[in-house]
Amino acid sequence: MVSGASSPADALAAARLIGIDWGSSGLRAFLVGADGLALVERATAQGAATLSGADAYAAVLDQAAGDWMRARPELPVLACGMVGSQYGWVDVPYATCPADARALASGMRRTPDGTALIIPGLLTDGGGLPPDLMRGEETQIVGALQMRPELREQACIVLPGTHSKWAQVRGGRVERFATHMTGELYAVLRQHSVLGRLMQDSGGFDEAAYCEGVEMARDAGHLGMSHQIFSARSLGVTGRMPAPALGDYLSGLLIGHELRAGLEWRADAKLDHAPLALVGSPALCVRYQLALKRYSGVQALVLDNTAPAGLLSLAQAAGVIPA
Amino acid sequence: MVSGASSPADALAAARLIGIDWGSSGLRAFLVGADGLALVERATAQGAATLSGADAYAAVLDQAAGDWMRARPELPVLACGMVGSQYGWVDVPYATCPADARALASGMRRTPDGTALIIPGLLTDGGGLPPDLMRGEETQIVGALQMRPELREQACIVLPGTHSKWAQVRGGRVERFATHMTGELYAVLRQHSVLGRLMQDSGGFDEAAYCEGVEMARDAGHLGMSHQIFSARSLGVTGRMPAPALGDYLSGLLIGHELRAGLEWRADAKLDHAPLALVGSPALCVRYQLALKRYSGVQALVLDNTAPAGLLSLAQAAGVIPA
Numbered sequence: 001m002v003s004g005a006s007s008p009a010d011a012l013a014a015a016r017l018i019g020i021d022w023g024s025s026g027l028r029a030f031l032v033g034a035d036g037l038a039l040v041e042r043a044t045a046q047g048a049a050t051l052s053g054a055d056a057y058a059a060v061l062d063q064a065a066g067d068w069m070r071a072r073p074e075l076p077v078l079a080c081g082m083v084g085s086q087y088g089w090v091d092v093p094y095a096t097c098p099a100d101a102r103a104l105a106s107g108m109r110r111t112p113d114g115t116a117l118i119i120p121g122l123l124t125d126g127g128g129l130p131p132d133l134m135r136g137e138e139t140q141i142v143g144a145l146q147m148r149p150e151l152r153e154q155a156c157i158v159l160p161g162t163h164s165k166w167a168q169v170r171g172g173r174v175e176r177f178a179t180h181m182t183g184e185l186y187a188v189l190r191q192h193s194v195l196g197r198l199m200q201d202s203g204g205f206d207e208a209a210y211c212e213g214v215e216m217a218r219d220a221g222h223l224g225m226s227h228q229i230f231s232a233r234s235l236g237v238t239g240r241m242p243a244p245a246l247g248d249y250l251s252g253l254l255i256g257h258e259l260r261a262g263l264e265w266r267a268d269a270k271l272d273h274a275p276l277a278l279v280g281s282p283a284l285c286v287r288y289q290l291a292l293k294r295y296s297g298v299q300a301l302v303l304d305n306t307a308p309a310g311l312l313s314l315a316q317a318a319g320v321i322p323a
Numbered sequence: 324m325v326s327g328a329s330s331p332a333d334a335l336a337a338a339r340l341i342g343i344d345w346g347s348s349g350l351r352a353f354l355v356g357a358d359g360l361a362l363v364e365r366a367t368a369q370g371a372a373t374l375s376g377a378d379a380y381a382a383v384l385d386q387a388a389g390d391w392m393r394a395r396p397e398l399p400v401l402a403c404g405m406v407g408s409q410y411g412w413v414d415v416p417y418a419t420c421p422a423d424a425r426a427l428a429s430g431m432r433r434t435p436d437g438t439a440l441i442i443p444g445l446l447t448d449g450g451g452l453p454p455d456l457m458r459g460e461e462t463q464i465v466g467a468l469q470m471r472p473e474l475r476e477q478a479c480i481v482l483p484g485t486h487s488k489w490a491q492v493r494g495g496r497v498e499r500f501a502t503h504m505t506g507e508l509y510a511v512l513r514q515h516s517v518l519g520r521l522m523q524d525s526g527g528f529d530e531a532a533y534c535e536g537v538e539m540a541r542d543a544g545h546l547g548m549s550h551q552i553f554s555a556r557s558l559g560v561t562g563r564m565p566a567p568a569l570g571d572y573l574s575g576l577l578i579g580h581e582l583r584a585g586l587e588w589r590a591d592a593k594l595d596h597a598p599l600a601l602v603g604s605p606a607l608c609v610r611y612q613l614a615l616k617r618y619s620g621v622q623a624l625v626l627d628n629t630a631p632a633g634l635l636s637l638a639q640a641a642g643v644i645p646a
Contacts, residue, residue, distance in 0.1 A: 086560070123561070129543060130554035131561050163517075163553065178546065179553040184516050192511045193504070194486075220452060223501065224584025225548050226577065230486065230502040231453035237409070238446070238454050254549065261547025 011039035016321055018068050018075050019311030020061065020116070022083035023136055024049040028307070029064040036146055036309030048082035048089075054112050057089035061116065069115070076320040077116040078311045081136035084109070084118040094123035094133065098173040101142045105317035119314055124176045132179050136307075137165045141174055143310030144279050144303050151301075154274035156266045158300070160255075160284045162187070166262045168269050178265060180258040186251055195229065195250060198236035202244035207290070209245035213252020214291045217260055225257045255288065259295045277301040334362035339644055341391050341398050342634030343384065343439070345406035346459055347372040351630070352387040359469055359632030371405035371412075377435050380412035384439065392438070399643040400439040401634045404459035407432070407441040417446035417456065421496040424465045428640035442637055447499045455502050459630075460488045464497055466633030467602050467626050474624075477597035479589045481623070483578075483607045485510070489585045491592050501588060503581040509574055518552065518573060521559035525567035530613070532568035536575020537614045540583055548580045578611065582618045600624040 015031040019038075022028075025047040030038040046060045061077075062069075069077065084092035095107045099122055107120035121135030137159050145152050152172045159165045162183035168175045190196040216228060232250040235241035241249060266272055276292070278285040278300045285302045292298040316323040338354040342361075345351075348370040353361040369383045384400075385392075392400060407415035418430045422445055430443035444458030460482050468475050475495045482488045485506035491498045513519040539551060555573040558564035564572060589595055599615070601608040601623045608625045615621040639646040 129546075130539070131557045131563065132553065133557045133560060178550050179557075180547060180549045181516070181553050182549050185549055188511045188515045192515045193507050195504075216453070222584065222587060223452075224503060224580060226503045226505050226508055226581060227501050227584055230455065230504050234454045234456045234502075237456060240454065257547060258549060261545065261550055264545060 008040065012068065012071055015039055015068070015072060015075060017312055017315050018065050018072075018077045019308050020065065020077065020079035020081075020083070021136060021139070021307040021311075022079050022081040022088075023047055024082045027060065027064055029068075030308045030311070031068060032308045032312050034312075036143065036312045038305075038308040048085065048087070051089075054089060057083065058111070058113055058115065076315055078108075078119065078315050078320075079116050080119040080139035080307065080311065080314075084121060085135055088118075090118050092118050092120045095120045095138075097122060097124040097177070098170075098175045099138070100171075100173040101145075101313050101317040103173075104138055104142065105314050105319075108314075108318055117315075117318065117320065119311075122174060122177070124174075124178075126176075132177060134165050134177060134179070137167075137177075138174065139310035139314060140279050140306045141167055141169070141310070142313045143306030143308065144277055145169065145172060146309045146313045147303065147306055148277065148301065151275055151277055154271060156269075156271045156274060156276045157279060158262065158276065158288065159279045160288045161280055164258060166265065168266070168271055175269075178262070180262065182254050182258045186254050189229065189250065190247060195232045195246075198233060198243055199246045199250075200243040202247065205287075206245045206248040209241065209249040210252040210287070211290070211294050213249040213254075214256040214259070214294050215252075217253050217256025218295050221257055221260045225253075228253055228257075251287070252291065255291045256295060259291055263296065263298070275301055277303055279303045279306050281305075331363065335391065335394055338362055338391070338395060338398060340635050340638050341388050341395075341400045342631050343388065343400065343402035343404075343406070344459060344462070344630040344634075345402050345404040345411075346370055347405045350383065350387055351628075352391075353631045353634070354391060355631045355635050357635075359466065359635045361628070361631040371408065371410065374412075377412060380406065380434070381436055381438065399638055401431075401442065401638050401643075402439050403442040403462035403630065403634065403637075407443060408458055411441075413441050415441050415443045418443045418461075420445060420447040420500070421493075421498045422461070423494075423496040424468075424636050424640040426496075427461055427465065428637050428642075431637075431641055440638075440641065440643065442634075445497060445500070447497075447501075449499070455500060457488050457500060457502070460490075460500075461497065462633035462637060463602050463629045464490055464492070464633070465636045466629030466631065467600055468492065468495060469632045469636045470626065470629055471600065471624065474598055474600055477594060479592075479594045479597060479599045480602060481585065481599065481611065482602045483611045484603055487581060489588065491589070491594055498592075501585070503585065505577050505581045509577050512552065512573065513570060518555045518569075521556060521566055522569045522573075523566040525570070528610075529568045529571040532564065532572040533575040533610070534613070534617050536572040536577075537579040537582070537617050538575075540576050540579025541618050544580055544583045548577075551576055551580075574610070575614065578614045579618065582614055586619065586621070598624055600626055602626045602629050604628075 490500040
């Protein structure tokens with residue numbers, strides 16, 4: 001979240017931290033104030049997937065925030081996300097669940113040029129299941145707990161996206177989490193599968209078709225996701241759904257299947273009476289909020305970008321700025 | 324299935340029918356003998372998706388089987404598959420379930436040039452669910468019932484592929500069916516998603532990794548397919564599964580989810596004590612047979628290409644050749 005307007009000089013003077021959310025496909029740089037809100041935000045498309053070698057990362061960081069770093073050289077620079085992967089700037093080993101802000105802070109590594117600290121991703125494991133991974137979302141979760149202390153005791157935090165993350169929080173720690181590839185499935189099915197061929201852009205959001213998809217996943221999801229998605233073709237071929245509605249219908253089906261699995265997983269963890277918070281872009285959170293309401297009347301708390309607050313919390317937990 | 328060797332002239336003399344299995348991505352032409360086996364088989368890549376307009380279809384048919392048609396002009400020519408879709412040679416309306424060979428035969432349409440009869444696809448519907456569609460597989464199912472009469476009373480017939488079909492058969496009729504986009508999901512995830520990036524070709528089949536995927540879908544499939552497939556990345560990133568094994572693991576996961584839904588659907592229809600037959604390419608049927616055995620010890624009957632037998636049965640049901 002971005003705090004109220006102030007002049008660039010005021011923002012620079014008030015900043016406590018230079019924070020970087022550096023994912024695969026882009027970078028966002030923040031001047032973070034004492035309240036955990038971004039005083040200024042900048043974005044570039046120079047994500048970790050586009051970069052190779054320490055010099056390239058250092059140059060991009062300098063372009064994005066070099067003026068801030070020179071004006072306030074005493075401010076710590078903290079970065080989270082794929083910048084810390086084995087293909088990133090520094091390979092920062094995953095922290096393991098259960099983990100709180102202190103555990104994440106103790107796993108930070110400094111870049112070779114000394115300019116920035118990089119936050120570890122998080123790994124969850126156990127129960128005979130394969131491991132699951134996140135990089136960047138752990139910082140957003142820490143930020144959500146900072147901004148909404150009522151989530152610390154018990155909560156389910158959902159971060160919708162290309163790879164949605166569902167996290168179980170107890171006592172301020174992330175106990176476990178699960179990834180759902182919902183956003184990427186939608187993209188590859190729409191762009192590369194037979195389902196995309198009949199779809200037309202509606203230029204808007206077809207709420208009725210979207211909700212039909214959500215409810216179809218809820219009511220008949222036991223028939224299987226790979227079966228149900230084919231109806232985004234059969235409904236089009238038979239003319240029972242207009243072509244501009246098919247994309248939102250498929251989106252509803254895929255998100256409905258995410259809720260089907262995620263809400264059962266949340267109930268199995270006895271978190272179905274704890275708050276459910278959505279953290280992410282407002283447009284996507286609105287879609288998920290609508291789906292949750294339709295699926296089972298779940299009311300979700302919605303938080304916008306909590307990465308700045310998370311970066312500030314982790315800087316405090318690491319002792320690089322006073323708590 | 325192709326019958327024993329014979330000379331081209333003998334095959335032509337013995338043929339009862341010229342059969343064409345004309346799908347989206349290819350065409351197979353058969354001289355079909357009285358036993359429903361192919362005496363000769365030819366294949367081309369000129370599928371319906373590559374053709375536009377009646378003249379193009381007529382020219383491809385002539386290339387594939389024109390010599391047979393001129394040598395035996397009295398033989399009927401029957402075609403099934405996407406050639407009968409609204410984007411094909413002739414738009415042949417779907418027959419609706421429940422349907423037997425007679426119902427399919429009565430829905431055939433002749434091509435504008437009079438050379439061939441085209442078999443309708445099949446539509447299933449009802450129970451408040453979206454419609455489901457097949458074109459081509461209905462002919463293979465009819466062929467399976469012709470070749471294995473013990474399947475006519477009650478059976479579940481599974482046709483694995485890009486779009487796998489599960490069909491419920493009772494009293495010689497297809498009562499209902501369900502498509503699973505398993506093969507296409509595998510292809511788009513491998514070629515276009517983050518999951519494909521870590522995968523390496525193994526040059527063989529990693530049975531252990533495949534079975535691990537099947538069992539993961541069986542034992543923890545309630546966690547959701549879009550969650551579980553992400554483990555084909557997390558197992559690679561963490562080095563817990565070697566890169567050449569990841570593709571077969573993902574294949575096992577996706578097929579395992581198809582079985583999870585399909586076997587429950589079969590049991591709901593009270594067909595779990597009826598035979599389960601796999602119809603398709605031997606390599607794919609072996610994979611499904613292995614998965615079925617691992618999943619729940621189900622023994623499947625395996626049939627190779629049953630399209631020639633189905634084309635013959637439908638020609639007989641239509642009265643264009645004597646039964």
